[in-house]
Amino acid sequence: MPTMSAECVIGVDLGGTKLLAGVLDDGLNVHNRIYRPVHGLDQRELVDAIVAGVEEARAAAPGEVVAVGFGIPCLIDQRNGMALMAVNLPIKDMAFRDVMAERLGLPVQVDNDGNLAALAEHRAGAAQGATDSVLLTIGTGIGGGLVLGGRPYRGAIGAGAELGHMVIQADGPPCQGNCPNHGCLETLASGTALAREGTRIAGERPASALGRAMAEGRGITGALITELAHDGDEAAIDTLALIGTNLGVGIANYANIFNPDVVVIGGGVIAAGELLLEPARREMARRALPPTRDHLSIVAARFGTEAGMVGAGALALDAVRQGVT
Amino acid sequence: MPTMSAECVIGVDLGGTKLLAGVLDDGLNVHNRIYRPVHGLDQRELVDAIVAGVEEARAAAPGEVVAVGFGIPCLIDQRNGMALMAVNLPIKDMAFRDVMAERLGLPVQVDNDGNLAALAEHRAGAAQGATDSVLLTIGTGIGGGLVLGGRPYRGAIGAGAELGHMVIQADGPPCQGNCPNHGCLETLASGTALAREGTRIAGERPASALGRAMAEGRGITGALITELAHDGDEAAIDTLALIGTNLGVGIANYANIFNPDVVVIGGGVIAAGELLLEPARREMARRALPPTRDHLSIVAARFGTEAGMVGAGALALDAVRQGVT
Numbered sequence: 207m208p209t210m211s212a213e214c215v216i217g218v219d220l221g222g223t224k225l226l227a228g229v230l231d232d233g234l235n236v237h238n239r240i241y242r243p244v245h246g247l248d249q250r251e252l253v254d255a256i257v258a259g260v261e262e263a264r265a266a267a268p269g270e271v272v273a274v275g276f277g278i279p280c281l282i283d284q285r286n287g288m289a290l291m292a293v294n295l296p297i298k299d300m301a302f303r304d305v306m307a308e309r310l311g312l313p314v315q316v317d318n319d320g321n322l323a324a325l326a327e328h329r330a331g332a333a334q335g336a337t338d339s340v341l342l343t344i345g346t347g348i349g350g351g352l353v354l355g356g357r358p359y360r361g362a363i364g365a366g367a368e369l370g371h372m373v374i375q376a377d378g379p380p381c382q383g384n385c386p387n388h389g390c391l392e393t394l395a396s397g398t399a400l401a402r403e404g405t406r407i408a409g410e411r412p413a414s415a416l417g418r419a420m421a422e423g424r425g426i427t428g429a430l431i432t433e434l435a436h437d438g439d440e441a442a443i444d445t446l447a448l449i450g451t452n453l454g455v456g457i458a459n460y461a462n463i464f465n466p467d468v469v470v471i472g473g474g475v476i477a478a479g480e481l482l483l484e485p486a487r488r489e490m491a492r493r494a495l496p497p498t499r500d501h502l503s504i505v506a507a508r509f510g511t512e513a514g515m516v517g518a519g520a521l522a523l524d525a526v527r528q529g530v531t
Numbered sequence: 532m533p534t535m536s537a538e539c540v541i542g543v544d545l546g547g548t549k550l551l552a553g554v555l556d557d558g559l560n561v562h563n564r565i566y567r568p569v570h571g572l573d574q575r576e577l578v579d580a581i582v583a584g585v586e587e588a589r590a591a592a593p594g595e596v597v598a599v600g601f602g603i604p605c606l607i608d609q610r611n612g613m614a615l616m617a618v619n620l621p622i623k624d625m626a627f628r629d630v631m632a633e634r635l636g637l638p639v640q641v642d643n644d645g646n647l648a649a650l651a652e653h654r655a656g657a658a659q660g661a662t663d664s665v666l667l668t669i670g671t672g673i674g675g676g677l678v679l680g681g682r683p684y685r686g687a688i689g690a691g692a693e694l695g696h697m698v699i700q701a702d703g704p705p706c707q708g709n710c711p712n713h714g715c716l717e718t719l720a721s722g723t724a725l726a727r728e729g730t731r732i733a734g735e736r737p738a739s740a741l742g743r744a745m746a747e748g749r750g751i752t753g754a755l756i757t758e759l760a761h762d763g764d765e766a767a768i769d770t771l772a773l774i775g776t777n778l779g780v781g782i783a784n785y786a787n788i789f790n791p792d793v794v795v796i797g798g799g800v801i802a803a804g805e806l807l808l809e810p811a812r813r814e815m816a817r818r819a820l821p822p823t824r825d826h827l828s829i830v831a832a833r834f835g836t837e838a839g840m841v842g843a844g845a846l847a848l849d850a851v852r853q854g855v856t
Contacts, residue, residue, distance in 0.1 A: 361790025462693040465686025
């Protein structure tokens with residue numbers, strides 16, 4: 207149960223189409239949620255919509271709101287809170303943090319969604335109590351975040367923790383989007399890879415439930431593969447095991463590099479649960495070094511679509527506790 | 532020129548066969564060096580030899596020695612300074628830090644050689660001024676160290692930064708030693724890989740200087756390949772370019788993961804200089820994400836065989852400055 211608290215923070219997850227603002231107490235329990243569409247707005251309209259969303263959340267808060275955190279889908283220069291290289295929102299080269307602090311009259315922190323999801327899991331989720339933790343968010347692509355020594359790790363100019371873009375097969379398939387690489391973990395263990403391998407396996411095994419689904423014209427998506435696997439279809443189970451094994455290669459790398467306490471797997475693909483995690487654990491144990499491999503846990507994320515919002519709240523709360531304004 | 536200083540530290544690099552102790556001032560300039568054989572000693576004899584070496588260095592110091600740092604070739608539990616999993620020295624399960632502090636009557640710090648080489652480059656070498664830096668030491672294998680946010684990163688139980696044991700080719704050749712993995716960076720970009728590929732290329736190109744050297748019965752070592760490449764032999768140059776390209780795949784991964792300011796390449800193989808680094812830079816630029824790839828420098832290490840000793844001194848100096856005893 208959420209506890210009542212005198213001081214609250216607001217966490218905002220700003221996506222390309224909508225924002226989610228949540229009021230959180232100092233235990234990161236969520237008290238209220240506000241959704242607003244932000245699609246197709248220009249910069250001034252977007253800022254107004256964000257301010258209106260935050261003010262609505264603030265009015266509903268059970269205590270005084272002392273800080274606001276934002277998760278935004280772009281690279282952020284942490285020295286000045288500038289938004290760099292934004293793709294889906296009109297905030298490129300905007301001093302996002304300072305503009306929001308000015309408009310809201312509150313201390314504001316900003317980070318990207320991968321870092322914030324990792325922070326949410328560390329502060330209140332599957333990585334609670336860890337010193338060093340790695341988060342992989344597996345959807346269409348693979349995002350990630352690092353909490354090292356209890357603090358978010360962002361790299362020299364805030365562009366680190368691109369954890370899906372680690373080569374595990376140098377001569378592998380080309381990567382997606384703006385990534386020029388080949389054989390990235392994202393090409394071999396993402397939801398896109400799951401659908402691609404599921405389609406291939408459905409073709410090879412027409413008598414399986416997966417093969418029959420394809421013959422009936424159903425799209426072979428990660429969600430369908432997961433549903434059929436949970437129903438016991440061997441072809442679907444084998445597809446998830448293949449992706450989980452590829453994932454385990456990547457986790458073995460992160461094990462040897464970071465010697466983390468825990469690797470947390472989030473994103474839509476984690477709906478497969480142990481059908482994905484068990485093959486990943488097996489492959490990691492085959493490849494990683496002792497004693498790291500024996501120390502490491504590989505677990506499902508606690509937070510789903512609210513990870514960014516909770517992490518944004520955690521970032522705001524951290525800043526309040528550390529006296530950063 | 533070394534500067535005179537009232538306070539000094541001693542850095543000790545303890546290897547399987549000998550120790551090197553150096554007296555360093557607070558600018559990490561080395562004033563005196565002491566070498567002692569330690570091969571074949573039991574634990575009591577080893578401790579006595581270390582104490583004698585440190586005391587000899589201390590007597591020769593130009594100022595008061597205020598702390599001692601040790602680099603030892605094994606996993607160290609930083610919570611208690613215990614030596615875990617030592618292979619070449621009789622110090623397994625020994626409370627190395629506390630025993631040495633007791634015997635020497637001085638504050639003692641201990642770390643492994645990879646971490647210390649990275650620290651040496653950060654404090655006084657090729658990574659000076661960096662916030663985040665990655666060191667790869669390329670010899671028979673590939674070791675490494677991380678300095679993140681200006682501090683050594685060791686992982687949850689001190690077993691992190693095994694940077695040579697990152698898969699870049701999941702179906703690649705089996706790794707060496709106690710590593711159960713396949714296709715590690717170490718299998719494709721170490722001195723061992725250089726000699727192996729040089730032997731293959733010598734066989735394919737018998738008219739090259741490299742091919743003729745093999746026909747004459749000379750062993751195809753990394754040193755020979757580097758010598759012939761510096762003399763202009765195309766086969767030797769191509770061999771180094773192949774290894775450099777493989778190295779560049781690994782560096783692209785570390786770029787995307789850490790967004791470091793600099794990746795420093797040390798170890799015997801860096802004798803090849805730009806013949807190794809230039810192909811590595813080209814491959815990194817082909818694979819890593821913007822803006823990380825444009826921010827990153829890839830440079831040769833400053834310190835060679837003294838990296839561990841200087842890093843041990845830097846660790847001792849850090850502890851003095853931070854008031855750790």
